[in-house]
Amino acid sequence: MEQNDFRRTTVRVAEAEHVTADVMRLVLTPVDSDKLPDWEAGAHVDLHLPSGLSRQYSLCGDATDTTSYTICVLREPNGRGGSAEIHDTIKAGSELEIVGPRNHFALHPAPSYLFLAGGIGITPIKAMIDEAERQGAEWSLLYGGRTASSMVYGPELGQRHPERVQLIPQDVEGLIDVVVAVAELADDTLVYCCGPEGLLDATTKACEAVGISDRLHIERFAAGEAPPPPEDGEKPFEVELRQSNITLTVAADQTLLEVVRSVRPDIDFSCQEGYCGSCESRVLEGQPDHRGTMMTPEEHDEDGTMLICVGRSCTPKLVLDL
Numbered sequence: 001m002e003q004n005d006f007r008r009t010t011v012r013v014a015e016a017e018h019v020t021a022d023v024m025r026l027v028l029t030p031v032d033s034d035k036l037p038d039w040e041a042g043a044h045v046d047l048h049l050p051s052g053l054s055r056q057y058s059l060c061g062d063a064t065d066t067t068s069y070t071i072c073v074l075r076e077p078n079g080r081g082g083s084a085e086i087h088d089t090i091k092a093g094s095e096l097e098i099v100g101p102r103n104h105f106a107l108h109p110a111p112s113y114l115f116l117a118g119g120i121g122i123t124p125i126k127a128m129i130d131e132a133e134r135q136g137a138e139w140s141l142l143y144g145g146r147t148a149s150s151m152v153y154g155p156e157l158g159q160r161h162p163e164r165v166q167l168i169p170q171d172v173e174g175l176i177d178v179v180v181a182v183a184e185l186a187d188d189t190l191v192y193c194c195g196p197e198g199l200l201d202a203t204t205k206a207c208e209a210v211g212i213s214d215r216l217h218i219e220r221f222a223a224g225e226a227p228p229p230p231e232d233g234e235k236p237f238e239v240e241l242r243q244s245n246i247t248l249t250v251a252a253d254q255t256l257l258e259v260v261r262s263v264r265p266d267i268d269f270s271c272q273e274g275y276c277g278s279c280e281s282r283v284l285e286g287q288p289d290h291r292g293t294m295m296t297p298e299e300h301d302e303d304g305t306m307l308i309c310v311g312r313s314c315t316p317k318l319v320l321d322l
């Protein structure tokens, strides 16, 4: 976890415009200073909305210019209200609080990249393309969307890099053929994929089939397949919140998040399904039982963190830095 991960910043919406029928682009500028925190390709911010909802959006503007952040918000008709609230109520001049940036989808240095983007999944990939260009790396992009007109950044990327970008509108060309895309990659090519579950699952399987899972990096905007709960049921455990100097019991039918928030209502959360990272908390002692899909258990252990919305404990007690 980096220093910026839990930094709260008040921002003003400098621009709010529809860039497709259902995607709104927001440019956010700082209110209390000239600059926003530094960020790197793949990072996202948590946007805290007036209703109290919190939603994550990838930064897709220019990472070398921290006088503003750019995000794109897809209106999700079957969502839980966050994107609709932004589309319906946020305007130029609105002030919002953001947390972050955090980066769980970092671009690792490599001589060559294959980028696969579906729909609004282009947003972190767009920043990665800019970074790959800065590094002088080889790259190519396969970018799928429902229709050509729904593909944010499709025209821009296609015009800037016609030899590297293949736009694949589903209504004309069908889905991205990920099996073909990953079949004959050079040994030093990393694969970065962001988009709907179907694309992530197909890419994961295609990479497994050719033995390059270790070169695949994906980011989810929805819950993946979480491990099943234990056959003999959940067990209660204790949690000590070291900063708050309090120890609580998490009953078998309670989540760690709800117990923590009973005494620390300020603790952030959003998806409650273990994929957004809002509730990521530092573990000081004990062995967490990681259940989310945002990172692997090994990555969490390496970072010393856990997702308290879904994670539980393998040890009778956990100590959190809260």
Ligand code: FES
Residues within 6 Å of the ligand: 268, 269, 270, 271, 272, 273, 274, 275, 276, 277, 278, 279, 280, 292, 294, 307, 308, 309, 310
């Ligand atoms: S609230 Fe989204 S990962 Fe926990």
